[in-house]
Amino acid sequence: MKVTVFGIGYVGLVQAAVLAEVGHQVLCVDVNAQRVENLKQGIIPIYEPGLTPLVEKHFASGYLNFTTDAAAGVQHGDVQFIAVGTPPDEDGSADLQYVLAVATTIANHMETAKVIIDKSTVPVGTADRVKAKIAEVLKVRNVELEFDVVSNPEFLKEGAAVSDCMRPDRIIVGTYDERPQDLMRELYEPFNRNHDKLIFMDVRSAELTKYAANCMLATKISFMNEMANLAEMLGADIEAVRKGIGSDPRIGYHFIYPGCGYGGSCFPKDVQALIRSSEQLGYTPTILQAVEAVNDKQKYKLPSLVQQHFGDELAGKTIALWGLSFKPNTDDMREASSRVLMETLWQAGAKVQAYDPEAMEETQRIYGVRDDLTLVGTKEAALKGAAALVICTEWQQFRAPDFDLIKAQLQHPVIFDGRNLFEPRRLEARGFTYYAIGRGETVAKAASKQVL
Numbered sequence: 001m002k003v004t005v006f007g008i009g010y011v012g013l014v015q016a017a018v019l020a021e022v023g024h025q026v027l028c029v030d031v032n033a034q035r036v037e038n039l040k041q042g043i044i045p046i047y048e049p050g051l052t053p054l055v056e057k058h059f060a061s062g063y064l065n066f067t068t069d070a071a072a073g074v075q076h077g078d079v080q081f082i083a084v085g086t087p088p089d090e091d092g093s094a095d096l097q098y099v100l101a102v103a104t105t106i107a108n109h110m111e112t113a114k115v116i117i118d119k120s121t122v123p124v125g126t127a128d129r130v131k132a133k134i135a136e137v138l139k140v141r142n143v144e145l146e147f148d149v150v151s152n153p154e155f156l157k158e159g160a161a162v163s164d165c166m167r168p169d170r171i172i173v174g175t176y177d178e179r180p181q182d183l184m185r186e187l188y189e190p191f192n193r194n195h196d197k198l199i200f201m202d203v204r205s206a207e208l209t210k211y212a213a214n215c216m217l218a219t220k221i222s223f224m225n226e227m228a229n230l231a232e233m234l235g236a237d238i239e240a241v242r243k244g245i246g247s248d249p250r251i252g253y254h255f256i257y258p259g260c261g262y263g264g265s266c267f268p269k270d271v272q273a274l275i276r277s278s279e280q281l282g283y284t285p286t287i288l289q290a291v292e293a294v295n296d297k298q299k300y301k302l303p304s305l306v307q308q309h310f311g312d313e314l315a316g317k318t319i320a321l322w323g324l325s326f327k328p329n330t331d332d333m334r335e336a337s338s339r340v341l342m343e344t345l346w347q348a349g350a351k352v353q354a355y356d357p358e359a360m361e362e363t364q365r366i367y368g369v370r371d372d373l374t375l376v377g378t379k380e381a382a383l384k385g386a387a388a389l390v391i392c393t394e395w396q397q398f399r400a401p402d403f404d405l406i407k408a409q410l411q412h413p414v415i416f417d418g419r420n421l422f423e424p425r426r427l428e429a430r431g432f433t434y435y436a437i438g439r440g441e442t443v444a445k446a447a448s449k450q451v452l
């Protein structure tokens with residue numbers, strides 16, 4: 001099939017590459033000319049495992065192409081994906097200007113029937129707005145053309161986006177009527193061989209399904225963080241509790257890890273957007289408000305442990321930081337916990353010496369060059385001369401480090417671990433002061449301010 005994808009970001013580019021891999025002819029359109037030019041030269045704008053070879057292969061084979069020419073994009077595809085960003089507006093609601101701009105572009109240039117697929121995460125009612133916008137522009141143009149608007153939210157996980165798109169758990173398709181369903185089946189047939197993953201529903205339910213999924217996942221995390229905070233105060237170990245509750249199949253082991261708060265481009269903004277949608281309806285979304293509040297607080301957990309530990313002596317100290325991206329296997333820094341950590345440490349007069357396998361370029365882009373931020377090429381180099389180590393992201397390579405080396409390089413053998421990677425007793429036996437999340441002794445330790 002001929003497919004056009006508007007928006008070449010984490011979602012658009014991965015979806016486009018995967019559709020090209022199964023044989024669809026894909027043309028990607030973006031307003032960012034630099035991004036388009038880079039892609040044509042083989043420079044991939046984001047880090048995602050497996051993405052670069054796929055893009056290179058299909059750009060070379062001709063199945064995948066990139067342009068800024070929106071008219072050519074509209075002409076190309078019978079199917080037009082909208083995969084542009086929906087960032088939070090000032091009040092937290094989803095900003096739909098990019099989605100509606102693409103709808104206008106499609107309507108301005110279409111000459112034949114089109115199926116417009118909304119892949120961006122958008123509030124309930126957006127497909128209605130897209131449909132109305134297209135109808136309005138067609139009316140002004142005085143042309144009558146058939147078109148369908150379909151809601152097809154994306155559930156990929158950054159860091160595993162390619163494999164998630166190649167092997168989706170489910171493909172949600174919201175339609176106004178049965179007309180576009182066959183075409184959607186044909187489009188996704190290559191991903192649907194093992195068993196039927198397509199779930200058809202009405203448009204509004206499809207739109208809400210995406211928010212409900214992300215809000216449920218965010219709720220699991222905030223719930224565990226709340227339990228972790230309680231565990232600390234009660235002298236219990238959240239890791240034991242996690243295993244204890246995960247063994248119940250009604251709860252399960254997935255997504256119940258406590259930590260230093262969720263980040264990324266999706267959970268924070270989607271929880272916020274659903275809160276705003278609810279409030280606009282006059283409904284108070286008590287659970288969602290609590291999920292957001294717990295997370296906002298949890299992001300200050302590591303910085304406040306560091307501040308409590310060093311007290312007045314933090315100013316002027318250098319803190320080693322492992323992990324900048326909001327989660328492993330991505331370079332995405334949007335709403336990352338590491339940003340709250342660094343900004344709080346800087347405010348307290350400390351310096352940060354950081355390493356991340358993929359997100360250092362992005363960190364540099366966000367913060368520029370500054371005296372209190374040094375980005376180094378290895379995790380070992382980050383330790384050199386630092387007062388303590390903080391871990392914000394659970395990259396594989398941080399899980400079994402050389403503790404003797406850490407001890408030798410740090411000024412003080414202190415680790416603040418936002419991802420519970422290590423066994424507290426083992427680290428303490430090696431002479432470390434080890435702060436983790438929800439592991440019994442952390443609060444008491446910080447309160448006693450063991451400045452070394």
Ligand SMILES: NC(=O)c1ccc[n+]([C@@H]2O[C@H](COP(=O)([O-])OP(=O)(O)OC[C@H]3O[C@@H](n4cnc5c(N)ncnc54)[C@H](O)[C@@H]3O)[C@@H](O)[C@H]2O)c1
Pocket residue numbers: 006007008009010011012029030031032035083084085086098101102119120121122154155156157158265266
């Ligand atoms: N990132 C994820 O993990 C993820 C997962 C599922 C769903 N989503 C949703 O998918 C959508 C896209 O997210 P993303 O992370 O890929 O965004 P992104 O910011 O990485 O990419 C968006 C792209 O759209 C382009 N764009 C903006 N206006 C345009 C226009 N008028 N025409 C063409 N291109 C335009 C931008 O230049 C950018 O390249 C969002 O709604 C997001 O919530 C994201």
